[in-house]
Amino acid sequence: MSALPNRMPLSSPRASTAADIFHIGNVSASFTSATSSHLAEANPTPFNQTSKVLAKGSYPVSKLYPPLPCDILFESDVAVELRDGTFIYTDIYRPANTTNLTSPIPAIVAYSPYGKRGGFFNYDIFQPPNAIERMDVKYEWVSGLEKFEGPNPAYWLNKGYAVIHPDPRGVFNSEGDILMFGQQDARDGYDLIEWVAARSWSNGKVGMTGNSWLTVAQWWIASERPPHLAAIAPWEGWSDFYEDLVFRGGIPNFPFVDVLVTHLYGNGSNKIENISEMMSHAPRINDYWLDKAAKIENIDENLPVYAVGSWTNALHTLGTFQAWERLRTSNKWLRTHTTHEWHDYYTPTHVADLHKFFEKYLNNVDNDWETTPRVRLSLLNPGHDNIIDQPETKFPLSRQKIHRYYLDASTTSMSPSAPSTVSSATYNSTDNGTISFRMKFEHATDFVGYATVRLWVQAPDHNDMDLFCYLQKSNATTSKVIPILVLGSDTYVGAQGRVRVSLRDHRKPGTNGIYQYVNDEPSFLNENEIVPVDIPFWPTAIHYEAGEELTLLIQGWNSQKQPEFQNLGQPSIKNVGRHTFYTGDGYKSYVEIPQVIPAK
Incomplete structure (x- = not known):
């Protein structure tokens, strides 16, 4: 472009020359x-x-x-x-x-x-x-x-x-x-x-x-x-x-x-x-x-990029990490914070x-x-001091291993073994009901990256359901969820995944959680129909000490707030009445967690 004078008169918009933005x-x-x-x-x-x-x-x-x-x-x-x-x-x-x-x-x-x-x-x-x-x-x-x-x-x-x-x-x-x-x-x-x-x-x-x-x-x-x-x-x-x-x-x-x-x-x-x-x-x-x-x-594959991301951001977490992963440049650095x-x-x-x-x-x-370091990883550690700027070479971590934990509705627990008996659990979405599943870690572990959950669900009173799932950390002795504080505020309640069940086939997670759009038509639930739904979580990094518990919270409403806009309203939720979740033979429900052995 040719250089322009530094001073030009203020003009009104000229539709005849403007780009077609409509x-x-x-x-x-x-x-x-x-x-x-x-x-x-x-x-x-x-x-x-x-x-x-x-x-x-x-x-x-x-x-x-x-x-x-x-x-x-x-x-x-x-x-x-x-x-x-x-x-x-x-x-x-x-x-x-x-x-x-x-x-x-x-x-x-x-x-x-x-x-x-x-x-x-x-x-x-x-x-x-x-x-x-x-x-x-x-x-x-x-x-x-x-x-x-x-x-x-x-x-x-x-x-x-x-x-x-x-x-x-x-x-x-x-x-x-x-x-x-x-x-x-x-x-x-x-x-x-x-x-x-x-x-x-x-x-x-x-x-x-x-x-x-x-x-x-x-x-x-x-x-x-x-x-x-x-x-x-x-x-x-x-x-x-x-x-x-x-x-x-x-x-x-x-x-x-x-x-x-x-x-x-x-x-x-x-x-x-x-x-x-x-x-x-x-x-x-x-x-x-x-x-x-x-x-x-x-x-440009040669453009230097210094990116920063966090796990607790209600707007930007997924987009930041997916963009950084998709960058083709070798001159890229990532720092995460808490x-x-x-x-x-x-x-x-x-x-x-x-x-x-x-x-x-x-x-x-x-x-x-x-x-x-190409990646400086910070891990949330509710109940203890967060782990800051742990040097890594890439994200997601190359040493991660995916562990699958099966849900059992009869005991509201999770374990590496799938229950053989079919059971179910129900909450009333109209009354802000919830269901939690828990599992204790026997050894210290780091949960770092993208998790997913598969649920078998039914909406007896409606043809659709909006689900919000959270992965949290609970106390080793009381099983009470430990708040994750952001500048002293507990607005972040854990890694979140959400889905409108009628759009369960609208997009699926691809490599490293990057979404692929595969269908644009809603598939509403038939009466008493039980369907599987896969829900990807936004990435997170949380450290668990031995004895602390992984908690999966499922509900029909959003409990994560933006710390800067804590009075914002809910998304447009379509829930009516009961939500039922099935586990066991024929209805294997599970959460998959990327885990690594904590760095020394």
Whole structure:
């Protein structure tokens, strides 16, 4: 792309030149009016194409944050022309001494639609009783200049980097309509990366980092292979919007989607993809939803990737690990943690670790980053201290062995031997009933990776059932489930699998739990019909001491909460009346667990 002037006039959207975002393959995408950025809740900032220096030692946002460690040149609302003629606007932070640069610098892009400044989402809105205060993102770790879930400009500029904060297509003053991922958004990101690399102050190397949506954007944009994208650091984010979030296990999840869409802001006259409408009227896999699954295999096989994931994330766990496994690059590293995504992202030691990665691949510094363990595994250990940064060579672990434990409804137990006698257990789904099966480990063991459960089920009062299964750890003496705490909150209740039974043949787990869509028609239950259903769990890593128990909890409702949105509603559940589970001869029900001998 040719270099553009740094200043362009604000224009209205030009439908005649814009890309066709209203048709994805053979599907018409639904759009609705975007929430106006003129609302007070959007915390709007005036459109102002200017530049100014934020002085070292000053407090540009609030004295709650540390003073700036260096002079910062802040350029606001810089115009970027995309390949279809649409203009988006970005803020640029770079060291003030780079105006007459003799040594060009790398740039880090934080790509998301939450607002380059302003926006609804910020850490201060997360407060008790519905969240942990600021999700333990300490004021001294940030500057207030950072995008929500993005890198702190004050830190990175002090290290000699530029930080780029775009408002993507349709967001705030950027032209067009707001997109929710997909190839068009990825192409827009490609154009931005190449525009940044062409700046006079740039060394031609652009990196990306950030959490959640900013991670999702990295999967998509990297799959388009921008030539000047030199490294990415995806810090927890889904990679298949359909399976990871909106229809996990076939069960629609409207509450989070509605919170997300209604808090993305346009210019007052444009539109945003109507995800809820698409969920209601096009719930089965089609071209629209396939466009919202990142093409991980397309990412350059030489692109350095430093990925971070956790087991306790209610949104991002599966997508993060599946994306990392599918990456073809040999230059990939994975670190797992046991806290919360935002807390982990801004923890100073982790920021320093990311700096070392970017120094290697954006500044060509010989710093031995490549000797970093390819996988740093952290294991949950409820009731004891978690195990942090255990070095491994790959994930899933090559030394894992799959152990099968059979369920016995007559004793609500599990064991390596299948019961011969048929038995059943029932709960009332209308009354939030549950069933638990337990098994004691005789020796210490680590449960690491993807588990599955096969159940034989019946819904005597209905033609469908929604099932939620959890794998937990119980006390050796009381058999009471030990809470797994995330920043002191027990919102994570164990590895979860869920399924709408009528969609049991809609998708099956493939290699390492990666889903394959095989059928798009529901198979409703006939009266008194007993059917097998296989339910994959999201990956986890939990350490069990000798005598501690593995507990399988089965119920008809979701008890895992998002620690940052603890008051969100339930997915759209279809349960009515009794759920019955059969075990024994002819109905062999079991859970399969990947186990390893604990590292010394």
